[in-house]
Amino acid sequence: MIGNEGGTRGDSGAAPEALGALPREAEPTHDLWPEIAGRLGQQQMVGATGAAQGGPDAGIRRSGWLRAAAAIVLFGAGSASGFALGSRDGARPDGSLDEALALAAEVQRTGSEYIAALAAFTAVMDSLSSDARGQGTDAALATLYGAANQLAILSAWRPHDPPAAGDAAPVRF
Amino acid sequence: METAIEQQDPSPLQPARRAEVTTPREDEVTPPGAGAGATPLEEEPGTAAFLESALARAREGDRAAFEVLYRAHHRRVYALALRLTRDARRAEELTQEVFVRAWRALPAFRGDSRLGTWLHTITVRSHLRAARDRRRRETREISEGAIEAFAVAARRAMPHTRVDLERAVARLPAGAREVLVLHDIHGYKHREIAEMLGVAEGTAKAQLHRARKLVRGSFTERGRARGD
Numbered sequence: 001m002i003g004n005e006g007g008t009r010g011d012s013g014a015a016p017e018a019l020g021a022l023p024r025e026a027e028p029t030h031d032l033w034p035e036i037a038g039r040l041g042q043q044q045m046v047g048a049t050g051a052a053q054g055g056p057d058a059g060i061r062r063s064g065w066l067r068a069a070a071a072i073v074l075f076g077a078g079s080a081s082g083f084a085l086g087s088r089d090g091a092r093p094d095g096s097l098d099e100a101l102a103l104a105a106e107v108q109r110t111g112s113e114y115i116a117a118l119a120a121f122t123a124v125m126d127s128l129s130s131d132a133r134g135q136g137t138d139a140a141l142a143t144l145y146g147a148a149n150q151l152a153i154l155s156a157w158r159p160h161d162p163p164a165a166g167d168a169a170p171v172r173f
Numbered sequence: 174m175e176t177a178i179e180q181q182d183p184s185p186l187q188p189a190r191r192a193e194v195t196t197p198r199e200d201e202v203t204p205p206g207a208g209a210g211a212t213p214l215e216e217e218p219g220t221a222a223f224l225e226s227a228l229a230r231a232r233e234g235d236r237a238a239f240e241v242l243y244r245a246h247h248r249r250v251y252a253l254a255l256r257l258t259r260d261a262r263r264a265e266e267l268t269q270e271v272f273v274r275a276w277r278a279l280p281a282f283r284g285d286s287r288l289g290t291w292l293h294t295i296t297v298r299s300h301l302r303a304a305r306d307r308r309r310r311e312t313r314e315i316s317e318g319a320i321e322a323f324a325v326a327a328r329r330a331m332p333h334t335r336v337d338l339e340r341a342v343a344r345l346p347a348g349a350r351e352v353l354v355l356h357d358i359h360g361y362k363h364r365e366i367a368e369m370l371g372v373a374e375g376t377a378k379a380q381l382h383r384a385r386k387l388v389r390g391s392f393t394e395r396g397r398a399r400g401d
Contacts, residue, residue: 019353
């Protein structure tokens, strides 16, 4: 009776064995490969220009969460350096502007690394086990938490700085 | 009756899990490396060894080898995508998305699960992500018109399917539908489904119980309407 509308069958038509007999393969309306191949080609071009995503040879051999963790450490270090400089500047208002700019650039660079690592992690997340996804997410959240706390400290140190004071409300995860 | 069905889990009523690797049609497969001066695969096309070799090549970035894997697996991915999305166009987009993501993540594929299971995992998770985004804009209910359009698409894509059952499954609410499709149709175990969906095994079992009850209920209602 397979292949008809099942109209003559009773309730037994919905039994699990009937569901188990349904086909597990289906034919798309057209060949999807040319579009997939086109997208893979685009990715490889993007990968070659140094973006975070690409084909298998574009640097995703390291698992996503490891990259995220590495970037997180860098980001944390950058934040800590920035805070240390901020403290020092408090005691010595005429601190080196070059040093401040260099540290600010370092924070920005590591922040970008962090975001790129998160993007890479997200890109492969669907293919990871629950454990790996959990570890990556925990690592990403821990870093974000650390960064937010540093920002909260900065806002307390500069209470009249509207951007810092406004954006750094106490963070809870 | 329901209890009996539940107690049979993992269900002996389930047909034996079909081979994960579908043999590609001869006219579809170009041996990896056949062009561009690369060394072609030595294995017999269509064999498990051939596909394993293609997987190894694809992991190294051989796009022709990846196409072999696509040809072998795309129908299984599309069947699941069609039942999850209940829309032919979205199912095709999802299938494309799955293979693009798989290509990207292939080096991280450790082989703990079979490639087919891994691709289905990506299918389910990509679908859930897209569905979550869509729910912000669209209602969760599917119209009868959309169900009919799905039925037409299902009949075209799977000529031997039972369209009445496909309709009944398509009417299931989100959550219950995914579990029933994965368990009763595609033959996955609750542990695997829980991993794919990111839920507890108990939740998957409860959803399956609910889904079967709803599907059975829809047939009972139809029988009453016919005066059976």
